[in-house]
Amino acid sequence: MKRIFTVLAFTGILISCNSSDKTKTATQESATTETEADSSSNDINPQLKPIDTDEALIATALMAAPKESRAQSKVIGYNMAGEFVTLREGDNEFIILADDPKKVGFSASSYHKDLEPFMARGRALRTEGKTEQEIFAMREAEMKSGQLEITPGSTLHVYYGAKTAYDPETSKVDGAQLRYVVYMPFATSKSTGLPEVPVAPNHPWIMDPGTHKAHIMISPLPEDSE
Structure with missing residues (x-):
């Protein structure tokens, strides 16, 4: 038991x-x-906010310009009401084009003020309903005739990304990165020594060679891949 x-x-x-x-x-x-x-x-990140005011458009657009130039740069572009306006006056060598809030993703750019006639011509032709191919052909003809001019070496800075939220404290857009375009009208691979396609990440190459829009493309690696 x-x-x-x-x-x-x-x-x-x-x-x-x-x-x-x-x-x-x-x-x-x-x-x-x-x-x-x-x-x-x-x-x-709880800090991220939508870009839904003109002030946010200006703040994020400024990230396309060199840091030391942002305070005095002119900012243009579509406001939240859909009107193309001067969002902020400026008096240095840069003009900044803000992101178009009606388009998918984010893209702002800054460029030397001497490029404005060329850029403005493109905007005007798009407003007229011209296709990109038509705009290319028309500006090429105008460049060759002397109506338009691009100073070789003029640079375009593009700040772009797939997302449209930003940090109000830093003005950085979530996941956005920079790309640089150096205009070299009618330059070719032979005249510059640059390849016509990128041969490696972070390597410069020449796009639209031999045309009025020939330019050197420089795409730095994203910060999170360095």
Whole structure:
């Protein structure tokens, strides 16, 4: 009889231990899941806001210009009402084109003021309903006739990305990066020594060679891949 009681008591202890272990394991798994959830939620930057005011358009557009030039740069572009206006006056060598809030993604650019006649001509032709091919042909003819001019070496800075949220404290757009265009009208691979296609990441190359719009493309690697 004693043996029976001993066996029953030992069995009860085992069941109690197993139940305790399962409860402990379940508690640990629950705590781990909560920790992972907390970690995942912490990856979302609560500072990010939509670009939904003219002030936000200006702030994010300025990121396309060199830091030392932003304070005095003129900013133009579409406001939140859909009107193409001067968003902010400026008096240095840069003109900044703000992102178009009606288009998908983000794209702002800054360029030397001497490029404005060329840029303005393109905007005017688009407003007239001309296709990109027509605009290219018309500006090429106007460049060759002397009606339009691009100073070789004039640079366009493009700040772009797929997302449209930004950090109001830094004005940085989530995931956006810079690309540079150096205009070299009618230059070719032979005249510059540059390839006509990128041969490696972060390597300059010449696009639209031999045309009025020939330019050197420089696309720095994204910050998170360096």
